[in-house]
Amino acid sequence: MAQLQLREAIRAAMVEEMERDESIFLMGEEVAEYNGAYKVSEGMRDRFGDRRVIDTPISENGFAGLGLGASMSGLRPIIEFMTWNFAFVAMDQIVNNAAKIRYMSGGQFSFPIVFRGPNGAAGQLAATHNTSVESLYSCFPGLKVISISNPDDAKGLLKSAIRDNDPVVFLESEYMYGMRGEVSDDADYTIPIGKARIGREGDRVTIVGHNKSYWRAMEAAEMLAADGIEAEVVDPRTIRPFDWETVIRSVKKTNRCVVVDESNPFASVASEVAFQLQSRAFDWLDAPVARITAKDTPAPYAKNLMAYYLPSAEEVYRACRDVLYLT
Amino acid sequence: MAQLQLREAIRAAMVEEMERDESIFLMGEEVAEYNGAYKVSEGMRDRFGDRRVIDTPISENGFAGLGLGASMSGLRPIIEFMTWNFAFVAMDQIVNNAAKIRYMSGGQFSFPIVFRGPNGAAGQLAATHNTSVESLYSCFPGLKVISISNPDDAKGLLKSAIRDNDPVVFLESEYMYGMRGEVSDDADYTIPIGKARIGREGDRVTIVGHNKSYWRAMEAAEMLAADGIEAEVVDPRTIRPFDWETVIRSVKKTNRCVVVDESNPFASVASEVAFQLQSRAFDWLDAPVARITAKDTPAPYAKNLMAYYLPSAEEVYRACRDVLYLT
Amino acid sequence: MATKTDVSDAIQVPESTNGQSNPPFDEISVSLSFRKYSGERVLHTDLGLSVQDIRDIYRNMLLQRRFEERSAQMYGKQKIAGFLHLYIGQEAISTGSAYALKPGLDTVITAYRDHGLALAFGMSTNECMAELFGKVGGCSQGKGGSMHFFSREKGMYGGHGIVGAHIPLATGIAFAHKYRGDGGVCVCYLGDGAVWQGAFHESLNLAALYGLPAVYVIENNQYAMGTSVDRAAAEPDLFKQGISYAMPGALADGMDVFSVCQAMRDHIAMAREGQPSLLEIRTYRYRGHSMSDPGKYRTKEELDTKKNEDPILQLKSYVLEYGLMDNDELDELDADVKAEVIHSVTFADNSPPPPLEAIYEHVYTQGDYPFIE
Amino acid sequence: MATKTDVSDAIQVPESTNGQSNPPFDEISVSLSFRKYSGERVLHTDLGLSVQDIRDIYRNMLLQRRFEERSAQMYGKQKIAGFLHLYIGQEAISTGSAYALKPGLDTVITAYRDHGLALAFGMSTNECMAELFGKVGGCSQGKGGSMHFFSREKGMYGGHGIVGAHIPLATGIAFAHKYRGDGGVCVCYLGDGAVWQGAFHESLNLAALYGLPAVYVIENNQYAMGTSVDRAAAEPDLFKQGISYAMPGALADGMDVFSVCQAMRDHIAMAREGQPSLLEIRTYRYRGHSMSDPGKYRTKEELDTKKNEDPILQLKSYVLEYGLMDNDELDELDADVKAEVIHSVTFADNSPPPPLEAIYEHVYTQGDYPFIE
Numbered sequence A, B: 001m002a003q004l005q006l007r008e009a010i011r012a013a014m015v016e017e018m019e020r021d022e023s024i025f026l027m028g029e030e031v032a033e034y035n036g037a038y039k040v041s042e043g044m045r046d047r048f049g050d051r052r053v054i055d056t057p058i059s060e061n062g063f064a065g066l067g068l069g070a071s072m073s074g075l076r077p078i079i080e081f082m083t084w085n086f087a088f089v090a091m092d093q094i095v096n097n098a099a100k101i102r103y104m105s106g107g108q109f110s111f112p113i114v115f116r117g118p119n120g121a122a123g124q125l126a127a128t129h130n131t132s133v134e135s136l137y138s139c140f141p142g143l144k145v146i147s148i149s150n151p152d153d154a155k156g157l158l159k160s161a162i163r164d165n166d167p168v169v170f171l172e173s174e175y176m177y178g179m180r181g182e183v184s185d186d187a188d189y190t191i192p193i194g195k196a197r198i199g200r201e202g203d204r205v206t207i208v209g210h211n212k213s214y215w216r217a218m219e220a221a222e223m224l225a226a227d228g229i230e231a232e233v234v235d236p237r238t239i240r241p242f243d244w245e246t247v248i249r250s251v252k253k254t255n256r257c258v259v260v261d262e263s264n265p266f267a268s269v270a271s272e273v274a275f276q277l278q279s280r281a282f283d284w285l286d287a288p289v290a291r292i293t294a295k296d297t298p299a300p301y302a303k304n305l306m307a308y309y310l311p312s313a314e315e316v317y318r319a320c321r322d323v324l325y326l327t
Numbered sequence C, D: 001m002a003t004k005t006d007v008s009d010a011i012q013v014p015e016s017t018n019g020q021s022n023p024p025f026d027e028i029s030v031s032l033s034f035r036k037y038s039g040e041r042v043l044h045t046d047l048g049l050s051v052q053d054i055r056d057i058y059r060n061m062l063l064q065r066r067f068e069e070r071s072a073q074m075y076g077k078q079k080i081a082g083f084l085h086l087y088i089g090q091e092a093i094s095t096g097s098a099y100a101l102k103p104g105l106d107t108v109i110t111a112y113r114d115h116g117l118a119l120a121f122g123m124s125t126n127e128c129m130a131e132l133f134g135k136v137g138g139c140s141q142g143k144g145g146s147m148h149f150f151s152r153e154k155g156m157y158g159g160h161g162i163v164g165a166h167i168p169l170a171t172g173i174a175f176a177h178k179y180r181g182d183g184g185v186c187v188c189y190l191g192d193g194a195v196w197q198g199a200f201h202e203s204l205n206l207a208a209l210y211g212l213p214a215v216y217v218i219e220n221n222q223y224a225m226g227t228s229v230d231r232a233a234a235e236p237d238l239f240k241q242g243i244s245y246a247m248p249g250a251l252a253d254g255m256d257v258f259s260v261c262q263a264m265r266d267h268i269a270m271a272r273e274g275q276p277s278l279l280e281i282r283t284y285r286y287r288g289h290s291m292s293d294p295g296k297y298r299t300k301e302e303l304d305t306k307k308n309e310d311p312i313l314q315l316k317s318y319v320l321e322y323g324l325m326d327n328d329e330l331d332e333l334d335a336d337v338k339a340e341v342i343h344s345v346t347f348a349d350n351s352p353p354p355p356l357e358a359i360y361e362h363v364y365t366q367g368d369y370p371f372i373e
C-alpha cells in the first residue's frame, strides 16, 4: 500500500496499464508537454513518449471521435477531457457513436475506450464550468459510468475501466485531486465495475452518495452519530450499471434513504434511486426517499451563492432527521 | 375550430405568430425551399420570403448558436432541428449558452427562442435516429421543455413558447405529424406552459404519458375500462416546469400511478415522476409507481425488435393491473 | 484547360478606408495548385488494369445498380422499412476506389448512403439484402438496416447516419493504422453536405497535424437532400477546404471510374507516406435523397444531362469502343448480376427475423446484459 | 516585404503513381492575396486621431494594464476566486478596436479573457472589479465572475468560458444587425486555440453564406494554455482559414495599436457592406494562461523579446517621439489611472455580496422561479 493523492492514483492506474498493454494511449488537451491541466498525467509523456501520450488542439468532438475510431480498430484509448463541461461539444460522439455502434453493427465493432476527467462543481467558476453529467450519460445503454470518491477506488476502478471492452465514462473531481489515501500497489488490483462500497455501517438510515457527495454523506453520518444515530453510507461508485442490490439490502435494514447528488435535481441519479427503491423496497420504506442535490439553478460565481448552491453536510443531516421523523 | 393535421397546427402557430411579430423568423435544414423535411413549414417561405424562412447548411451547432445570438439581440428565432437526434452536435449551445447565459449575465440578456423538431422513436431507423431527449434537456434549469400529443395542444403551446421570453425545447413527433384533430383558430389561442391536461378521468389508477406515450396510456385505459376499471390519464404536456400539482391531485384520488415514457429508463422523466410522487404523496400510494419505458437498449432496426423495444398499450395495461394487484 | 478557378479568384476586398496614398499594408500573395483528374486522360492500361479487371469493374458497378433498383422495389413491397438512400449514379466512386485500395489492409468508412461501397468492398449481396430486410442473416444481424452496413472482415467500418459524425472515427481508424505501423490507409467518404459539420474541420486538422494515413473523399453529388452545394457552401469549390490544414486537395470526375481510380491511387499513395489529403469527387445521384423525396429541387433537364454521363453507360461505351467485351458478353453479365440480386432477395426472405431476446445482445461486450439487477 | 508566405507555398504533392508520360490531371491554379497591416506605416494623423484621442487611447491601455495587475494582487488576497485570465500584453487589440467601432451601434463578444475588451468598450472599473469580487455591484451582479463580463448597454455581449462556443453567438448577433437593417457590425474576438473548434468552421460558413456584418478576430497570442499555435494548427497561418468560406483574410500587428485600428476599420467597413471577414492579429500574453499557470512552455528569451514589443511602451515612445505628451503628463495620467483602479477596489469591497435568494433570480425571465410546485 502507498499513500497517494487521487491524481497520483489515477496516474498510477494509467501508467501500470500502459506498461502492461502497448495498445493503450492517452490523449487530450495539455496531457503531454504541460503534464496535464491538473497534473494528473505528470511525467507520463517523459515515460511513454509522444507516440502514446498525445496533446491535442481544443477539438473535443474531433479527438473524442478519433479515440472511438482507434478503439474500433482495437486500440485502447484513454481520452482525457480537461473537464466534462467541455465534453458537451463531443456529446454526439459519446452518446451516438460510443454507445450505439456496437449495437448497430450487430456486435462486430467494440469500443474499449475510457473517457475521463473531472466532473461537477469545481469552485467559483460560474455556470458553464460546474455541470454534473452523470445522469446525462447514464441513461444511454451502451455506456458504463463510474464516479469515484477516493484514491484507492480511483485506481482500482480505472484499471478495470481500461481493461473493460466497453466504453466507460469515468468521472473524477478537481476538488479531490489532492486528496490522499492508501492505495493498493498490486499491479493487478482491480475493483469490479458495478459494485457499490459501504463506507460506514449503520441501521437507522441509508445515505447514498458518490464522488464528492459521498463525503457530504460521511460528514452527515458523523453529525448523526453525535445524536446517537448510526447511518449507513453507500458509495455506488458505478452509476451504470448501478449496484441496486447493495442499496436495496441496506434500505431493507434501515427503512429510510437519503440520496446526495451534486447534480441539478430533475431526472438525476437521485431520481432513479428513488424510483428503484420505491419500486423494489416499497414495503420496507418507512419514509419517502429524500434527496439533497445542487439547487435547481445554474451554478453562480459569488462565493456565498456557490456555497449555498451545493449540497451541504448540514442539509444531508437535516434530511436524515426528517426521514427519521426527528424534526 | 378547424380540423388540422398536427403538422398544420404547428405551422398555423408559426404563421400566426410571424404575422403578428416581425422579429420572429424560422431557420433550419430544408425548412424553406424544400418546404420542410416533414412538410411542417410548407408554404412558409412563399409567404414570408427568404429573409424570414431560412435554409441552413447541415451545421446544427452553428445555426443553433446563430439563433441564440439573434435572440440575445432581441429577435425571436424558431430553430427547427430536422430531428432532435441531430441536436447532439448542438448540445453545448443549448445546455450552456441557452440555459446559462441569462444567469451569468445577471439577467442582462434573455433568450426568447424556440428549438423545435420531432423527438423519440420514428420507426425502423435504428439506434441513432430514435433517441428521446426530454430528460436530457429537462434537467437544465434555464430551459423550458414542452412535449405535445395532439394538434390543439401543439398549436396552443407552440404559440405560448414563441411568445415566451425564455428558451424553449419543443418536442414533436414524426409519427404524429399526420394526426388530425380539432384546433382552435383564435389568433390568440395559447395554452399556458406548465399545465397538464387530464385526457380521461378515472379513480382507480393514474397513467401519466406525454407525446406518443399519451396515446399508449389512452389505449391502455380503454382496455382497463373493458375490465370495468376507470383509469385517469394525465398528459403533462410540459416537462419543465412539470405540473406536479395535477399529477399529485390525481394520484391522491387513485392511489396508484403508472408512467409511460418512450425514453430509455435510467434517470428518465418517469424516474422523476416516481421521485416526486413518493416524496409528496407517500401516504397515498397503495403501490409503487410503475413505469413502462423503451427497453434499456439502443433502438434496433428489425421490425419485430423495434416493436418490442417501444412501450406498448398492452404493457401499460398489465402494469396498471399490477399496481392494482389484479394479477 | 480553363476551369472556373483557373488563374486567380482572389477575393475582392474594398479599398482601404485609410486616406493615405500608400496603403497601410503589404500584400501577402499565396499561389496554390490543385490537381484535376480527368478520366479522358486515362486508359485502363495506364492504370495497369487487365480486361478481366475491367469486366469485374463493370460487373461490380452494375451489381450495385441492380441491387439498389431491386431494393427500391422491395421497399415498395414493404419488405424494407426506414430510410433507404440509393447510391445510383455514384457507383464509379465506390468501384474505382476498390481498385486503388489494398484489400485486407486498408479500411473504409462512409455515411448512410452505403450500399454501393459495401458491395464494392466485397460484402455479399446476401448479407446486404438481408440487412435491409432486418433479418439475422444481415451484415449487422438486422440491427442496423440500410444506413448501417458493417463488415469488420472487409475493413468496412460502417455506414453512419449522423451527418459528419463518422469523420472523426475515420481519423481514429487512420490513427490506429499509424500507431500500429501496419501500413494501412483509411478512406473516409462523406457527402458535400457533411463538410459543414464542425467534425469535418476538427478531423482534418487532427489528421494533418498528426500526419495520419487518411484520405477524405467528398462525394459531391451536388445536393444535400434538397440543398444544392452553392446554397450551403460559401465556397463551393470544396477541394479548397484542404488549405486550412496545409493538406493537398484535388478534384476528380465521379462519373468516370478511371478518373476516380487514378486520383484515389495518388491520394492513397500520399496517405501511405503519412500525408493525408482531401479529394473532391464530383458525381450525381439520380434518385431522390431517400425514398420519400420526389426531388423537385432540380430540373428535368439537369437530371437528363447528368444521365448522359452515367458512369455505367460511359464504361460500357469504353468497353465496346476498345473491344474489351462484346454485346453478348455484356448481356450475359447483366443476366448474371440479375440472378445474383434475385438470389439475395430469396436469401433475405428466408432468413429469420432476430429472436426477441436479441434485443439485449450487442449492447455491451459483457455477456450478461441486462445486468442482473 | 518578404514574409514566410510571400510568394508561393503551394503544398507539395508527390509525383503521380501513373506511369504515363503525360500526367493524368490538369492543374488548377489559385492565387490569393492577403493584407498585412503594419503599424509602422500608419501615423495617428492617418487615422484621423487627435492628440486627445491618443491620450485617451494611451490611458485606456494603461487602465487595462493596471486594473489587471491590481486584480492579480486581489486574487492573491483571495478577494477574487475561480479563474482569472489576464489580458496583459494584448491591450492594443481591445483599445485599437474601440477606435474603429461605432459605440452604441456595433457589438462585441469575446472569450473568457475579457477584462481588457470590457474596459475598452466603456464598462467601468467599478462594475468590473466588483464582478471579480462576486458582489451585487458587479456588471453581472456577481453571477458571472472574471470570465463573464456582460454589458447590454455597451453592446458587450459577454465573455464566454467554453472555448469557441461564442462564435455562433457572434454570428447570430451579426444576423440580427442585418435582419433589423440597423447598420451595426458584430466583432467576434477569439483565441488562436478556438480556431480548432467545429463552431468556428460552421459559423464562418454561415456568416459568409448569409453575408452577415461580422468580423472574426483571432487574437493570436501564440498559445492556447501551454500549446503553441504550431502544435495545434496544421496550418499556422490562421488568416488563411478564410479561404474555405471565400472570406477575405488579413493579418495585423497586435503589438501596435495603429495597425489594429487601421485593420479593424477596413474590416468593419467591409462588414458594414455585408462582407464578413477574418482578421488574425498577432499578439502575446505576458502572464500565464491563468493564475495557476507558471508558463514553463516558453523560454525567458522569448518572453523578454516580446516584452520589448509591449504595446503600451511602443505607444509611449511614439507619443514622446511625436511630442504628443511629455513625461509630466504621462506621470499624471499614470497617477490618475492608479487612483481609478484603487477606487474600484474600494467600490468592490464595499459592494455587498448577493443575498441568498438571488440564487433563483435570472434563471428565467419569468419571475416566480422556483416555479410553484
Ligand SMILES: Cc1ncc(C[n+]2csc(CCOP(=O)(O)OP(=O)(O)O)c2C)c(N)n1
Binding pocket: B029, B058, B060, B082, B086, B089, C111, C113, C161, C162, C163, C164, C190, C191, C192, C193, C194, C195, C221, C223, C224, C225, C289
Ligand atoms: C447531424 C445531422 N443533421 C441532419 C441529418 C439529416 N440528414 C440526413 S442526410 C442529410 C443530407 C446529407 O447530404 P450529403 O452529405 O450531401 O450526402 P448525400 O445524401 O448527398 O449522400 C441530412 C440533412 C443527419 N442525419 N445528421
Ligand SMILES: Cc1ncc(C[n+]2csc(CCOP(=O)(O)OP(=O)(O)O)c2C)c(N)n1
Binding pocket: A029, A058, A060, A082, A086, A089, D111, D113, D161, D162, D163, D164, D190, D191, D192, D193, D194, D195, D221, D223, D224, D225, D289
Ligand atoms: C470547449 C473547451 N475546451 C477546453 C477548455 C479549457 N480551456 C480554457 S482556455 C483554453 C485555451 C484557449 O486558448 P486560446 O483560444 O488561444 O485563448 P487564450 O487563452 O490564448 O486567450 C482551454 C483549453 C474550455 N474552456 N472549453
Ligand SMILES: [Mg+2]
Binding pocket: C191, C192, C193, C219, C220, C221, C222, C223, C224, C225
Ligand atoms: Mg450530397
Ligand SMILES: [Mg+2]
Binding pocket: D191, D192, D193, D219, D220, D221, D222, D223, D224, D225
Ligand atoms: Mg491563445
